[in-house]
Structure formats: structure tokens, C-alpha cells
Amino acid sequence: MAKSNEPIVWSLFSAGGVLTALAAPALIVLLGFAIPLGWITPSFEHVDGLVGHWLTKLFVVALVSLGLFHWAHRFRFTLIDIGLKSLDTLITVACYGGAIVGTGVAVYVVWL
Amino acid sequence: MPDEKITLEILRYHPETDEEPSFQTFEVPYHEDWVVLDAINWIKEHVDGTLTYRWSCRMGVCGSCGMMVNGTPRLTCAVFLNEFHPEPIKIEPLAYFPVERDLVTVMDSFMEKLQSVKPWLIRNEDEEKPLEEGEYLQSPAELASYKQFSMCINCMLCYAACPVTGLESEFVGPAAIALGMRYNRDSRDQGREQRQEVIASHDAIWNCTFVGECSVVCPKDVDPAGAIQQAKVESTxxxxTSLLPWTKK
Incomplete structure (x- = not known):
């Protein structure tokens, strides 16, 4: 049997799942509740310094990109499992291609 | 209450006379301490001797009597009638396997898949120590690392529970992969690289979409889904590492 190259996409899927599970709830609490409801009131300089830092940008891009790869992998198998296996190549290109495009958009928005 | 009855709807198929499988209904005496297999045995003894099915130990060890009980793969020796009474019970052969006759399935594909992962201890011949030096000892921790996976009784319930085996006939499947991992985990074994040829292939672990039903139905708590996830991490x-220049072969 041929060795599979699935580890590439599976590791991105896996990393996306872990990162999203860890970071998304914290970000939702922070950006969705804590700041809008005034539980914490960071200064403009503080927030500006944080979001302008290259590490923060890298984190945001990684979160968006790996999250998209997680979606791509899961969605690809969902479509195959509901009986669209004959379209495997198209589905694979569309799903992972979508994640790659999304990563590009994230880099553009965050960095450029 | 000796007069109470329970209804069993059993899928029948005799290939020499039947065009296709159909259900037959049987009224069976209801005893609180009877398992489904007892009821099926009663039918065979008292109503229809041609009813065909596999069974042997009646105690959840041999793994022969797996069937679909109301749509769920179960060992019929371990399902009590009182779980369903007074509702009828629907008995079918294990899902996704070809039916040979009544409740008997064709197991050939499973046997081939099982063999493909080489579920036995493999040693490098030149590293085998002479017999007089005694056995290969194992610590309790080394035993614990594979013991769970070694509890598999090859009952194939996990195959009947896995939607991927229904969609992909080539999928090596939960039990075979878990058994491969059982030997990979064994400190006496040196055959992991040989098994990886199959386990790390697309038809094995990468076909699994982690539905997890295999571990839910396993009567021995083997957790094949866990074995597959561990194999995915290790194979990844x-x-x-195979990309690193100093590990290239």
C-alpha cells in the first residue's frame, strides 16, 4: 500500500482544532464580554501596542489559518461521507484551496 | 411469569431459495434472566431448526454471536431480553458484511484485513536470543501500555458500528488497526516498520474520520478509536521526521 501524504493536512487539521479550542473561548470572553461590558478598561496605547506587535499578528494569522484548515479537512470528509466521493479531487482543491486563500487574506489584513 | 412472551423479528436469508432477505417473526417465552442468544437458541430448538447463526461460549469471550440488535451491534450473549420487553426485538446480521445465510456473515474481508497488520510478535532474526537465555521479560508498565488493545475478541461489532466501513470497503477498520497497535506497543516486538506499510496507508488510519462508534460498541473496552488516533499522531x-535531511534513507 502506498504511503499516505495525509499527515500534512491532518496535522494542520489537528493543530487548528487544538488552537481554536484553547484560544477561541478566551478571545470570546475577552473581546466579546470583558472589554465591551467594561470589566476591564485597557488604555488605547496598551491595545495599540498589543495588536501592533508582530507576535500578536502571527498568532491571529495562525488562529485564522489553522482554523480554516481544520474546517477544510472536516468539511472535505463530510462531503465525501454524504456520497460525493466521485468529486474528491474537486472537493479537496476547493476545501484546502479555500483555507490557503483565507490564510492569504488573513496575512493581507493583518500585515499589509 | 412463565406465560409471558416476547417477539423477535429475525432477518432470514437462505440463498438457495430466497431472492432477498426478509424478516420472520417469532414468539418466544420471556424470562427475565434470558439473553437474546437464549431466545434465538430456543427458536432453533423448538420452532425452526434451519435458523442459522454463530455462537459458542455464551459468556462474552469468543466473540462469535455479534448481531444487530434493534440496529445496534451487540454480543447477543450479553443483551438481556428485559432491556426491551415488552417491545419486540429486531435481530439482523452484522451491518456492512455480506450475508451468507440468516444471521451468518461472510468474514473473509475482515480476516484479510486482520492478517494485513501482522498481529503477531515480530523479531529481527539476528537479534533473537537463544532459548536457554529464557523469556523476554516485561515490566507491569510495559504490559499496561498494550494490554487494553490486547483484549479484542475479534467480534467485529466495531466494523458493524463504523459508518466508514460501510462507505469504504477497503478500510482496514478499527479492530485490525487496534491489534496492529497492540503489537507495536509490545516491548518484545520489532515489527512496527512492517506494520506501518499498512497502518499508515490511506486505506487504514487516514480513512478514519473519528466517528468513535467503534469504541462505544466494543464489549471489551478496547477503544479502537483511541488506537487509531494514537497511530495518526505517531504516523504524522x-x-x-522523514523529511529531515539526517533521517533520509
Missing amino acids: IDWY
């Missing part, structure tokens, strides 16, 4: 590490 293998894949990336």
Missing part, C-alpha cells in the same frame, strides 16, 4: 511524527 514519522512523516515529518
